[in-house]
Amino acid sequence: MLKILVTDDIAKTGVEVLESMPGATVDVRTGLSESELLEAIADAHALVVRSQTTVTDKVIQAARNLRVIGRAGVGVDNIDLESATRHGVLVINAPDGNTIAAAEHTFAMMISLARHIPVANRDLLAGNWNRKRFVGVELRGKTLAILGMGRIGTEVAKRAKVFGMNVIGYDPFLTEERALSLGIVKASLDDAIAEADFITVHTPLTKETHHMIDAARLQTLKRGVRIVNCARGGIIDELALCDALRTEQVAGAAIDVFESEPLREDHPLRSFDNVILTPHLGASTVEAQENVAIQVAEQIVRVLKDEPFDHAVNLPSLSAEQKARLTPYLALAEKLGLFAAQLAQGAPSNIRVTYAGDASAPDGGYLTRTVLKGLLGFQYRGEINYVNALQFAEESGIRVQEVRETRGRVYTNEISISFVTDGGLHQLTGTLYSESGPRIVELDGYPIDMPSEGVLLFTRHKDQPGMIGRIGTFLGDAQVNIAGMQVGRRESGGEAIMLLAVDRSVSPDVIGQIASVDGILMVRAIEL
Incomplete structure (x- = not known):
């Protein structure tokens, strides 16, 4: 017998969809304390919430049988997505209903x-x-x-x-x-x-x-x-x-x-x-509340029946073999997409994703969808997921191309993204190091070697004396510590790049100060 736990008020029509599933019991218990929630979820196979219930790592760990969490609405800020993914729990939402x-x-x-x-x-x-x-x-x-x-x-x-x-x-x-x-x-x-x-x-x-x-x-x-x-x-x-x-x-x-x-x-x-x-009434219509409840309920039923589903917010279900092979590359793909979103100047009109080596094996589109989730999800947070990312790109007029090669240009196994925006052509390449995980190894044609995590500061500038020192001074005055640095150039006196790993976020004021330095062509603060 499958147990579906509903801990926030959702429309009755949504509950009825859940109750219609053969072999399932629906337990509606709203207003639970943390201890009551931990007890109630222990044997649940599915959890349905809105915004009142906070689904923490502690809650997810307490759920021995949990397969899916459904959010009757768009935002999933009240759900620990990292913990859910780590424990193999699918998180779905209802982005269209309201x-x-x-x-x-x-x-x-x-x-x-x-x-x-x-x-x-x-x-x-x-x-x-x-x-x-x-x-x-x-x-x-x-x-x-x-x-x-x-x-x-x-x-x-x-x-x-x-x-x-x-x-x-x-x-x-x-x-x-x-x-x-x-x-x-x-x-x-x-x-x-x-x-x-x-x-x-x-x-x-x-x-x-x-x-x-x-x-x-x-x-x-x-x-x-x-x-x-x-x-x-x-x-x-x-x-x-x-x-x-x-x-x-x-x-x-x-x-x-x-x-x-x-x-x-x-x-x-x-x-x-x-x-x-008005008191946050944007989604407060009878139709919207019914739509999100029905939408999330239908998807939960599909998940529990092992049928195709929509609106996955975190990693979709994979076979054990697929998960072992793809998971490291999925992490790299999403980070590269997130980096690209913050690097871009203007809307990308063409995106080309190139897979080489182990990353080039057929994957049912998971990697490209993951790249797009990172890229588009940066701006459309809550709307983009692994299932709808490709469709959203197409509707937005973004042309997406996949290329698969036996060996990469820089490393044997790699993922490379190239995209065109109003600011020109950008290229970003990443690979996996067995010791240190996903790494960024090429940026706009310059070889680098940086982890794909944390806070990064990227500049393109004229290759002239004193640039590194001036940027370092601005960061030091703002109490921003530099943890690592990569620089690259093609020729002396031409253009150069610098990618700094820093210990905390860089404020817009500091970004503005750096951008005003003579010789700085572009500066971006990137958080991964």
């Missing part, structure tokens, strides 16, 4: 903001009739900047076009081809927001997108711009937004997500009449 709900909520917020609907409603209920006070603006003819062109951003763009808006899209992986197919204009972040009458954000919250809209960027916007955030709290600097609202640089804001939730009672955002606040 897309329409989030897009529609975004549009509801934008229309309400444009027409002052919430404050006009409150004023009318207070006994007033102030038609002249609440003169709004039309969406037709206005320019909307969408920051993040994943599933939700794409759906918002479709609706904005119907309303007659001019749409500008910013996304590191938005290609000209895909932008053209959507009828929108591709632009850089700063160009997009500078042109916008309305701005809406639809990116995941990462180190790169945290406070993406900060005090400095708010001052570059059109005076009177309106801003919507139904994505993640922290993408917009809330206190800086309040300052921009006070000075009327920003005419209004509609916010569904916050840096700290629930929003505290004395938060300054609560004090503005031209701010609309």
Whole structure:
């Protein structure tokens, strides 16, 4: 008898799908303490959660029979993915179920903001009739900047076009081809927001997108711009937004997500009449809750029946022989994809993945999907998994090519990625060392030898005296310790590269200081 444990509230229809599986019992127990969860999961074969239950390494270790964890939603921040993968537990999510709900909520917020609907409603209920006070603006003819062109951003763009808006899209992986197919204009972040009458954000919250809209960027916007955030709290600097609202640089804001939730009672955002606040309702529709519950339940049933499944967030099930052969190369492939994502300048239009030696054996596409998961997942966190990565690339207009060779150019066994972006052609090669695991052995044609983990700083610069010292000084002043260094050049006085392994993250300010040095052609902070 298979046991399916459900520890968070999910739609009844999802539970019914689980209950329909022959030979399975469904145990719905919400609000468990850690000790109660450890006891309940001991004999469970599947676990279903939303965002309330935290699935730690301790919980996973306590589950003797656990095969799959299902998250009824997109984000899996509450699940220890590394532990799940290490213990052979599959993690699946439901990335499609709330897309329409989030897009529609975004549009509801934008229309309400444009027409002052919430404050006009409150004023009318207070006994007033102030038609002249609440003169709004039309969406037709206005320019909307969408920051993040994943599933939700794409759906918002479709609706904005119907309303007659001019749409500008910013996304590191938005290609000209895909932008053209959507009828929108591709632009850089700063160009997009500078042109916008309305701005809406639809990116995941990462180190790169945290406070993406900060005090400095708010001052570059059109005076009177309106801003919507139904994505993640922290993408917009809330206190800086309040300052921009006070000075009327920003005419209004509609916010569904916050840096700290629930929003505290004395938060300054609560004090503005031209701010609309909702308590994280983006996915809160009957349809969305049913969709994510049904989607994750159906996938769990498939996993338990050993049938094909979708939306694997971590390593899919492999035979013992496949796992022994592929696992080291899968780790290398994902790291190379992640490195490539942070190296790229602009959206890659063509990606060529070359496998040599042992890595070239047929693998059913696992390695290429893993490269794409690392590459695309950096930007579309929560949306990209091993199953949908290739399809997502194709839909984004990214052409992917596999090449298999008997022997590599640098090492016998290697994986090499070459890709074209607005910034030109990049090439990245990695191999496996039996003693030290995955290594990066070539970067843009320069031989190097660095571990594919930790925090790295990469520069391309003119080969001239003092460059290494100047960069080291900036890092030293910022208390960033250098743990290792690789340099390379093709000829004296030409171009050179440097790859530094450092002990902690390098701040954008330090990156900016290094970028300003005469002779620096490119600088990237890369975290693996």
